[in-house]
Amino acid sequence: MATMACRGFNIFIFLLTLLNNDVNGYHAVVVIHGVLTGSDSMELISNRIQEMHPGTQIYNIPRYAGWSSLESMWHQVEEIGMDIMSIGVVFPEGINLIGYSQGGLLARAILQRFPNHNVRNFISLSSPQAGQYGTQFLHLFFPDLVCETAYELFYSRIGQHTSVGNYWNDPHHQELYYKYSNFLPYVNNEKNSTKMPTFKQGLTKLNRLVLIGGPDDGVITPWQSSHFGYYDANQTVIDMRDRSIYKDDLIGLRTLNENERLVLITVSNVTHNEWHKNVSIVDDFLLPYLD
Numbered sequence: 001m002a003t004m005a006c007r008g009f010n011i012f013i014f015l016l017t018l019l020n021n022d023v024n025g026y027h028a029v030v031v032i033h034g035v036l037t038g039s040d041s042m043e044l045i046s047n048r049i050q051e052m053h054p055g056t057q058i059y060n061i062p063r064y065a066g067w068s069s070l071e072s073m074w075h076q077v078e079e080i081g082m083d084i085m086s087i088g089v090v091f092p093e094g095i096n097l098i099g100y101s102q103g104g105l106l107a108r109a110i111l112q113r114f115p116n117h118n119v120r121n122f123i124s125l126s127s128p129q130a131g132q133y134g135t136q137f138l139h140l141f142f143p144d145l146v147c148e149t150a151y152e153l154f155y156s157r158i159g160q161h162t163s164v165g166n167y168w169n170d171p172h173h174q175e176l177y178y179k180y181s182n183f184l185p186y187v188n189n190e191k192n193s194t195k196m197p198t199f200k201q202g203l204t205k206l207n208r209l210v211l212i213g214g215p216d217d218g219v220i221t222p223w224q225s226s227h228f229g230y231y232d233a234n235q236t237v238i239d240m241r242d243r244s245i246y247k248d249d250l251i252g253l254r255t256l257n258e259n260e261r262l263v264l265i266t267v268s269n270v271t272h273n274e275w276h277k278n279v280s281i282v283d284d285f286l287l288p289y290l291d
C-alpha cells in the first residue's frame, strides 16, 4: 500500500513538470506531517494556504505515514529529500517548506543533507529541533516507558533504528547520547564529520528560518526545543542563544539571526495536537512567510 502510494507520488511530481507552465504569484509549498499520522493530518494547513494564496501548488508528502513514521530519521531524510529535490527541479524559482513536529526536524535535516536545495523559507512548526526528553506521545505504543530509563532502549543499536531514538536527548546521559545517537548530534554539527560544512551551508542559505513553538505544547519537552533551546544537566532550560549550537554558529543559526533571517515565534494556549488544526495559526504565523 505504502509503496503504491509513493510510486503514485513520483508520477504526480512528473506530471506537474508538464503542467507547470503557469506563472502564479506564490512559490510552491511542500508540507511534511508529524509522527504516527499522515498527509491527511496536514490538510487543514494545505487547504487554508490554497484558499488564502490561490494558485499555490502544494505537495503534502504522503511517505512514512502511521507506524512507518517511526523508521529511522536518515531513511526518511533520504527518501523525502529526493522528493523535495525533484519538486525543486520543477520550480527553479524556489519552493517553501513547512514541517510539523517530527516532520519539522526531518525537513531541517533534509535542507542540510541536500544543500543544493532551492528552499526559500522553511517553517518549523513545533518540532523537537534540539531533541526530546518527554515520553507522553510514546505512551500509545510504549505504555510503560519513562524518561529516566528510556535511554536504555534508545541509546543502543536497536534503539537507533527508530526515529524517536534518533532525536532522544537525555540530559543526564549525554555521553551515551554522543556515543550512540547517529542522527541528532550529526545534524547539529556537534560531532565531527566530513559533512559539517555542507550541513551548515544547507541552512545558512535560507531566506528565512521560522521556528514556532509554545509553552502549552505538552509534548515537545522542553517546549523550547522548538526554538533550539534545551536542558542542561540539571534540567534547567538553556536558551538557544546561550548554547554552543548558536554561540559557535555550528549550523548557521547565528548567521541567520545576524542577517535578520531567523524568526522565533512563541504562541501560548496551543497544545501539540492543535498546531496543525488551528486556522489562526496558519493565518497569523504561516501565511506571512509564504511568498
Ligand SMILES: *[C@@H]1O[C@H](CO)[C@@H](O)[C@H](O)[C@H]1NC(C)=O
Residues within 6 Å of the ligand: 192
Ligand atoms: C573536532 O574537530 C576540531 C577541529 O577540526 C577539533 O579541535 C576537535 O577536537 C574535534 N572534536 C572531536 C570530538 O573530535
Ligand SMILES: *[C@@H]1O[C@H](CO)[C@@H](O)[C@H](O)[C@H]1NC(C)=O
Residues within 6 Å of the ligand: 232, 233, 234
Ligand atoms: C547543577 O546544580 C549543581 C548544584 O546546584 C551545581 O553545582 C552545578 O554547577 C549545576 N550544573 C549545571 C550544568 O548547571
Ligand SMILES: *[C@@H]1O[C@H](CO)[C@@H](O)[C@H](O)[C@H]1NC(C)=O
Residues within 6 Å of the ligand: 268, 269
Ligand atoms: C489562554 O487561555 C486562557 C484561558 O482560556 C485565557 O485566559 C488567556 O487569555 C489565553 N491567552 C492567550 C494568549 O490567548
Ligand SMILES: *[C@@H]1O[C@H](CO)[C@@H](O)[C@H](O)[C@H]1NC(C)=O
Residues within 6 Å of the ligand: 267, 268, 269, 270, 271, 274, 278, 280, 281, 284
Ligand atoms: C488557536 O491558536 C490561537 C493562537 O493563534 C490560540 O490562542 C488558540 O487557543 C488556539 N486554539 C486552539 C483550539 O488551540
